Amino acid sequence: MAFQAIKFYQTGTFTVGNRLLDPEQRSVQADMARTNALNSGHRACQGCGEALGARYAIDAAMEAADGQLIAVNATGCLEVFSTPYPETSWQIPWIHSLFGNAAAVATGVAAALKVKQQKKVRVVAQGGDGGTTDIGFGCLSGMFERNDDVLYICYDNEGYMNTGGQRSSATPPAARTATTPVVGGSPGNVFGQGKNLPEIAMAHGIPYVATATVADLRDLEAKVRRAMEIQGARYIHILVPCPLGWGTASHDTIRMARLAKETGLFPVFEAEWGELTSRLTIRRKTPVEEYLKPQKRFAHLFQPLPELAIVARLQALADRNIRKYGLVEGGAS
Amino acid sequence: MNINKPFAITLDVGSSLANRTGSWRTARPVYVDRLPPCNHTCPAGENIQGWLFHAEAGDYESAWRELMKDNPLPAVMGRVCYHSCESACNRGQLDEAVNIHAVERFLGDEAIRRGWKIEVAAPLSGKHVLVVGAGPAGLAAAYHLTLLGHRATIFEAGPFAGGMMRFGIPKYRLPRSVLDAEVERLETMGVTIRLNTRVDDMLSTMREGGFDAAFLGVGAHLAKRAYIPAGDANRILDAVSVLRGMESEEKPLLGRRVVVVGGGNTAIDVARSAKRMGAEEAIVVYRRTREKMPAHESEVEEALAEGVMMKWLTTIKEAGEASFTVEKMALDENGFPQPTGEYEKIAADSLVLALGQDVDLALLDKLPGLTVDNGMVTVDCNMMTGHPGIFAGGDMVPSERTVTDAVGHGKKSAKSIDAWLRGEVPVAREKHELATFSRLNTWYYADAPKTVQPVLDIIRRQSTFEEVLGDLDEGNALFEARRCLSCGNCFECDNCYGVCPDNAVIKLGPGKRFLFNFDYCKGCGLCATECPCGAIRMEPETV
Numbered sequence: 001m002a003f004q005a006i007k008f009y010q011t012g013t014f015t016v017g018n019r020l021l022d023p024e025q026r027s028v029q030a031d032m033a034r035t036n037a038l039n040s041g042h043r044a045c046q047g048c049g050e051a052l053g054a055r056y057a058i059d060a061a062m063e064a065a066d067g068q069l070i071a072v073n074a075t076g077c078l079e080v081f082s083t084p085y086p087e088t089s090w091q092i093p094w095i096h097s098l099f100g101n102a103a104a105v106a107t108g109v110a111a112a113l114k115v116k117q118q119k120k121v122r123v124v125a126q127g128g129d130g131g132t133t134d135i136g137f138g139c140l141s142g143m144f145e146r147n148d149d150v151l152y153i154c155y156d157n158e159g160y161m162n163t164g165g166q167r168s169s170a171t172p173p174a175a176r177t178a179t180t181p182v183v184g185g186s187p188g189n190v191f192g193q194g195k196n197l198p199e200i201a202m203a204h205g206i207p208y209v210a211t212a213t214v215a216d217l218r219d220l221e222a223k224v225r226r227a228m229e230i231q232g233a234r235y236i237h238i239l240v241p242c243p244l245g246w247g248t249a250s251h252d253t254i255r256m257a258r259l260a261k262e263t264g265l266f267p268v269f270e271a272e273w274g275e276l277t278s279r280l281t282i283r284r285k286t287p288v289e290e291y292l293k294p295q296k297r298f299a300h301l302f303q304p305l306p307e308l309a310i311v312a313r314l315q316a317l318a319d320r321n322i323r324k325y326g327l328v329e330g331g332a333s
Numbered sequence: 334m335n336i337n338k339p340f341a342i343t344l345d346v347g348s349s350l351a352n353r354t355g356s357w358r359t360a361r362p363v364y365v366d367r368l369p370p371c372n373h374t375c376p377a378g379e380n381i382q383g384w385l386f387h388a389e390a391g392d393y394e395s396a397w398r399e400l401m402k403d404n405p406l407p408a409v410m411g412r413v414c415y416h417s418c419e420s421a422c423n424r425g426q427l428d429e430a431v432n433i434h435a436v437e438r439f440l441g442d443e444a445i446r447r448g449w450k451i452e453v454a455a456p457l458s459g460k461h462v463l464v465v466g467a468g469p470a471g472l473a474a475a476y477h478l479t480l481l482g483h484r485a486t487i488f489e490a491g492p493f494a495g496g497m498m499r500f501g502i503p504k505y506r507l508p509r510s511v512l513d514a515e516v517e518r519l520e521t522m523g524v525t526i527r528l529n530t531r532v533d534d535m536l537s538t539m540r541e542g543g544f545d546a547a548f549l550g551v552g553a554h555l556a557k558r559a560y561i562p563a564g565d566a567n568r569i570l571d572a573v574s575v576l577r578g579m580e581s582e583e584k585p586l587l588g589r590r591v592v593v594v595g596g597g598n599t600a601i602d603v604a605r606s607a608k609r610m611g612a613e614e615a616i617v618v619y620r621r622t623r624e625k626m627p628a629h630e631s632e633v634e635e636a637l638a639e640g641v642m643m644k645w646l647t648t649i650k651e652a653g654e655a656s657f658t659v660e661k662m663a664l665d666e667n668g669f670p671q672p673t674g675e676y677e678k679i680a681a682d683s684l685v686l687a688l689g690q691d692v693d694l695a696l697l698d699k700l701p702g703l704t705v706d707n708g709m710v711t712v713d714c715n716m717m718t719g720h721p722g723i724f725a726g727g728d729m730v731p732s733e734r735t736v737t738d739a740v741g742h743g744k745k746s747a748k749s750i751d752a753w754l755r756g757e758v759p760v761a762r763e764k765h766e767l768a769t770f771s772r773l774n775t776w777y778y779a780d781a782p783k784t785v786q787p788v789l790d791i792i793r794r795q796s797t798f799e800e801v802l803g804d805l806d807e808g809n810a811l812f813e814a815r816r817c818l819s820c821g822n823c824f825e826c827d828n829c830y831g832v833c834p835d836n837a838v839i840k841l842g843p844g845k846r847f848l849f850n851f852d853y854c855k856g857c858g859l860c861a862t863e864c865p866c867g868a869i870r871m872e873p874e875t876v
């Protein structure tokens with residue numbers, strides 16, 4: 001935030017808006033005329049991070065594409081809560097096909113636009129972490145490998161939330177899900193498995209990969225804007241806390257996303273052509289307990305007895321991210 | 334029904350707006366204005382957060398006008414107020430309190446520079462109110478009475494307006510040009526000040542002048558004395574006369590070495606003034622410890638920095654030829670100072686007693702109903718004395734005895750007089766719930782950038798040496814104003830509008846704040862949690 005060094009605007013760019021900033025420096029979400037791509041009346045739970053993240057991302061993409069946007073949706077909460085037949089919450093052209101083929105459908109839409117010489121219309125594909133990291137993974141990898149002109153957005157709530165909270169390959173270790181119940185000595189999801197999809201995307205060498213959370217709107221919007229400047233395959237992975245699946249209060253969704261970033265458990269960064277180009281540093285370094293404790297899916301780590309060893313392993317993961325991505329200003333933590 | 338539909342489609346496309354998710358709600362968000370701690374502690378009842386809001390945007394005139402709603406003397410107050418607001422400021426728990434008084438001073442000076450005026454909007458009531466004393470209490474009362482449409486005439490015994498602001502507070506803390514400018518503005522508004530007009534008998538003055546009500550603000554000017562055995566060679570003076578003398582042609586002669594007895598601000602002011610008048614040594618003698626001194630810590634610091642010497646745990650015993658005998662004190666087990674029998678001689682040319690002041694009640698002698706307690710006039714919660722229609726405030730009633738309290742009393746009395754003149758009882762505005770630190774989401778406030786910090790430190794240091802400092806730089810005043818967290822009051826950061834997953838917050842546009850759309854608000858509470866300043870409360874839904 002270079003401009004802050006010159007003038008001090010009370011909240012800088014932390015808040016959604018800032019009446020002291022020039023209008024062109026303000027966020028899309030602060031705009032009275034934002035698209036509201038995902039309109040009121042949708043059936044997402046109270047405080048749903050995915051509904052919030054989707055509006056943040058798609059409104060920003062609409063702004064960048066001058067309103068010329070088609071969205072392809074995988075099956076999952078976002079699709080289910082927004083389009084109970086015959087209603088829709090979408091205020092943009094939107095298509096849903098299957099759980100695992102969003103990337104492929106988007107490739108097809110992009111190809112059709114090419115044939116029709118509709119150069120200005122852009123394509124976004126979106127899905128949950130299950131649809132992205134598991135069942136849709138093959139289609140997505142193909143889309144990357146072919147460098148199709150699609151921005152794929154994954155809304156990561158760390159599980160199959162629409163079907164009752166089963167484990168996905170994006171579920172963090174130790175989190176309890178419907179398919180990883182407390183058994184024996186090591187409750188919750190196992191350590192050492194799962195996929196780091198942002199890094200897998202980077203490994204494809206595609207032009208743009210980024211991660212973001214619903215706790216940092218300005219950063220999220222800037223990443224969507226950057227992605228929309230680029231042609232070819234782009235991937236944005238957004239952490240969207242799920243009050244129902246995580247067992248958190250509906251008003252804590254943004255706080256949880258913020259803590260995920262501030263603990264280092266969810267690194268927020270950007271990469272171009274497979275190389276890291278920026279990262280969001282930690283502002284108020286926080287131990288992982290503060291993030292874990294409010295979540296019922298981690299409750300077994302604190303009662304009946306504190307599972308200090310497991311918490312320490314999670315802290316080690318956070319510390320590793322901090323080292324690896326340089327999340328603390330000035331180097332080592 | 335249209336039957337020309339794609340394969341397997343039987344219904345028209347509908348919008349989810351048909352689905353009123355507001356019915357899910359068990360709690361609803363409500364916009365509130367909580368009381369910021371600065372406003373809460375201000376003895377003059379200023380809406381500090383309110384005027385900082387305008388100052389933040391660089392709209393100094395609106396800021397000044399908001400400030401003037403409560404306090405007619407911002408340039409004075411920005412200099413002499415002991416700013417309890419800053420001790421209460423929530424930002425103090427984050428990094429450092431907002432430098433409120435420096436911004437107030439800047440606004441006050443800016444108004445003088447730009448010649449901003451206050452227009453009286455209220456229709457004339459035809460009522461005439463007598464104000465006795467042109468100190469801050471009297472000036473504030475007259476100002477607010479005028480704003481309310483009444484005629485206010487001040488009778489002032491002295492040759493100038495200002496009271497203790499002129500004859501007590503030294504020039505190096507309050508340049509007289511500033512005081513003059515703010516008094517003059519009151520006169521242009523229509524306040525009449527009759528100087529050299531002492532009121533000796535309230536009832537006859539009111540009768541003769543045909544006044545409908547009166548406000549008393551005569552202050553406390555009678556110096557308290559203490560018996561000190563003295564030879565005749567030595568000079569013993571009282572602080573009030575010394576400071577008053579500073580304002581006259583013939584300055585008091587204090588000599589090369591001055592001893593001041595007392596531990597309050599007045600003692601410090603006398604010692605610092607003596608230094609400025611060329612005394613080589615100014616020694617403050619106080620019977621208790623430094624921590625127990627009633628003087629403001631910053632003033633003690635400044636005095637020490639200027640070379641004033643302090644002898645704590647010391648009392649004056651005897652005045653001799655060219656010296657004074659003092660006795661050392663020691664704290665007993667209850668923390669009270671007790672004489673030790675250990676004496677010391679201090680060479681000095683004069684001794685100034687700064688032991689506090691009593692109220693001169695002579696003008697109230699024959700006033701029926703009036704009660705006096707402990708030398709001060711008793712007033713009710715509306716500032717009215719026991720005599721109906723006569724109100725009082727400032728140093729003459731039990732109070733903290735500051736300019737700020739006096740201004741607050743003046744305002745409150747004016748409102749009470751206004752109600753009384755209409756045969757009504759003033760209705761106290763309901764106090765909003767306090768905007769405590771725990772109500773804030775401080776994540777959203779930017780850290781004060783390091784690049785600007787050193788400049789800030791300079792202002793901080795300078796703003797307490799006002800006469801040394803010229804004008805406060807606008808950039809720094811703006812910077813300070815922007816450090817305000819706007820505790821408990823919406824500052825239109827758009828967070829609620831942004832963070833609602835259901836688009837259930839309606840943005841009304843700049844200056845108009847927001848509305849909730851209860852057709853769709855599910856009551857998740859994100860807006861309330863993510864509101865930086867705690868201006869949204871969740872209330873259980875009544876079923």
Ligand SMILES: Cc1cc2nc3c(=O)[nH]c(=O)nc-3n(C[C@H](O)[C@H](O)[C@H](O)COP(=O)(O)OP(=O)(O)OC[C@H]3O[C@@H](n4cnc5c(N)ncnc54)[C@H](O)[C@@H]3O)c2cc1C
Binds near residue numbers: 466490495530532739
């Ligand atoms: C040395 C000194 C330094 C101080 N420094 C500060 C400071 O830094 N900050 C702060 O907040 N406070 C300070 N104070 C306290 C502050 O000055 C007083 O609390 C405040 O001025 C009281 O206001 P007032 O209107 O009640 O009375 P005053 O300011 O005392 O004014 C009363 C006026 O009434 C007039 N008067 C009296 N009797 C009559 C009569 N019979 N007829 C007509 N007129 C009459 C007097 O001439 C006087 O002008 C200081 C006080 C002193 C003595």
Ligand SMILES: Cc1ncc(C[n+]2csc(CCOP(=O)(O)OP(=O)(O)O)c2C)c(N)n1
Binds near residue numbers: 129
């Ligand atoms: C092929 C197929 N298998 C299973 C399902 C059932 N199903 C619907 S949504 C969903 C989970 C979606 O999880 P995720 O992609 O993470 O999205 P979320 O609901 O968590 O946002 C599943 C398993 C399906 N629709 N199609």
Ligand code: SF4
Binds near residue numbers: 051157161
């Ligand atoms: S289950 Fe989770 S992701 Fe799905 S609507 Fe509810 S909060 Fe959102």
Ligand SMILES: [Mg+2]
Binds near residue numbers: 129160161
């Ligand atoms: Mg999911």
